[in-house]
Amino acid sequence: MRERVTDWLTLRVFLVAWRCVRLLPASVAYGLFDRAAVAAYGRGGRSVQRLRANYARVRPELGEAELEHLVREGMRSYLRYWCDAFRLPDMTQEVLETSVRVVGDGPARESLGGGRGAVAFLGHMGNWDLAGAWSTHHLAPVTTVAERLRPEGLYDAFVGFRERLGMTVLPLTGADPAFPQLVRAVRRGGLVPLLADRDLTDQGVTVTFCDRPARMAPGPAALAAATGAPLLPVSVHYEPHHGPGGTGSGHDIVITFHPAVPVPTSGRARERAVAMTQGCAIVLEAAVREHTQDWHMMQRVFAEDLS
Numbered sequence: 001m002r003e004r005v006t007d008w009l010t011l012r013v014f015l016v017a018w019r020c021v022r023l024l025p026a027s028v029a030y031g032l033f034d035r036a037a038v039a040a041y042g043r044g045g046r047s048v049q050r051l052r053a054n055y056a057r058v059r060p061e062l063g064e065a066e067l068e069h070l071v072r073e074g075m076r077s078y079l080r081y082w083c084d085a086f087r088l089p090d091m092t093q094e095v096l097e098t099s100v101r102v103v104g105d106g107p108a109r110e111s112l113g114g115g116r117g118a119v120a121f122l123g124h125m126g127n128w129d130l131a132g133a134w135s136t137h138h139l140a141p142v143t144t145v146a147e148r149l150r151p152e153g154l155y156d157a158f159v160g161f162r163e164r165l166g167m168t169v170l171p172l173t174g175a176d177p178a179f180p181q182l183v184r185a186v187r188r189g190g191l192v193p194l195l196a197d198r199d200l201t202d203q204g205v206t207v208t209f210c211d212r213p214a215r216m217a218p219g220p221a222a223l224a225a226a227t228g229a230p231l232l233p234v235s236v237h238y239e240p241h242h243g244p245g246g247t248g249s250g251h252d253i254v255i256t257f258h259p260a261v262p263v264p265t266s267g268r269a270r271e272r273a274v275a276m277t278q279g280c281a282i283v284l285e286a287a288v289r290e291h292t293q294d295w296h297m298m299q300r301v302f303a304e305d306l307s
Contacts, residue, residue: 021086026248037079047298073293098245104257117186120193121220121280126236136166143168143185207281213303221276230260235287237294
């Protein structure tokens with residue numbers, strides 16, 4: 001009974017926030033979320049503690065004061081993401097175009113334009129929903145996978161939100177297997193971006209990430225190997241906004257398409273997937289170390305925390 005009440009309250013809070021935040025002036029909405037981020041950092045709950053632990057692992061050279069500053073900025077970035085997400089359904093194409101900067105998208109455009117499709121390996125960085133919305137309008141139809149959230153109504157709301165942005169969203173569990181549908185999406189010439197910097201199943205692989213063993217999802221690598229599409233590590237981070245337009249947050253996102261990770265010519269399928277995932281982890285590591293505050297990783301990812 002208590003669990004059902006908690007689920008109902010969680011859903012109500014999110015749906016009310018979704019409506020109210022969209023009605024507020026941008027400066028007010030982002031200001032409120034920024035203050036909420038600072039307050040959450042000050043309370044130091046479990047999510048903040050996990051963020052601190054993960055940041056300490058990827059940036060071991062930082063002193064205590066530097067680390068605390070980074071954690072505070074990480075919470076501000078994370079709450080900015082949420083404010084973006086709540087307001088994203090009402091953002092016009094002009095807002096999208098003036099709040100997104102893209103780097104290195106030439107190979108992706110070439111592959112998509114040639115009908116080969118493309119697979120993107122993403123980390124939980126910046127605003128991946130905004131990146132997906134931009135991509136589906138400027139690159140190719142986007143198909144992705146979403147973790148089932150509790151309560152179910154919250155998951156349905158998130159799927160509906162992303163589909164209104166033009167993306168096709170498949171459930172990770174509780175429905176027909178997603179992988180064959182992703183294969184078809186790639187072979188139709190689509191873009192399949194997948195968040196893969198933590199393992200949501202028991203199929204994850206161990207890679208070296210920031211000099212430590214970590215568990216990541218092999219799905220992007222397996223999909224690229226199965227379809228022949230390029231596997232592109234993609235990082236997303238925030239930067240200060242300059243000029244007219246934008247979301248009103250004072251920040252834009254930068255989507256960086258990194259060079260494709262090659263498919264090994266030998267080895268078993270699992271071995272090839274591990275090697276390709278390791279290649280993506282190396283690229284993600286550099287991006288996370290450079291833009292640590294935009295890595296919104298509040299779950300266990302390193303093997304030492306999972307044991």
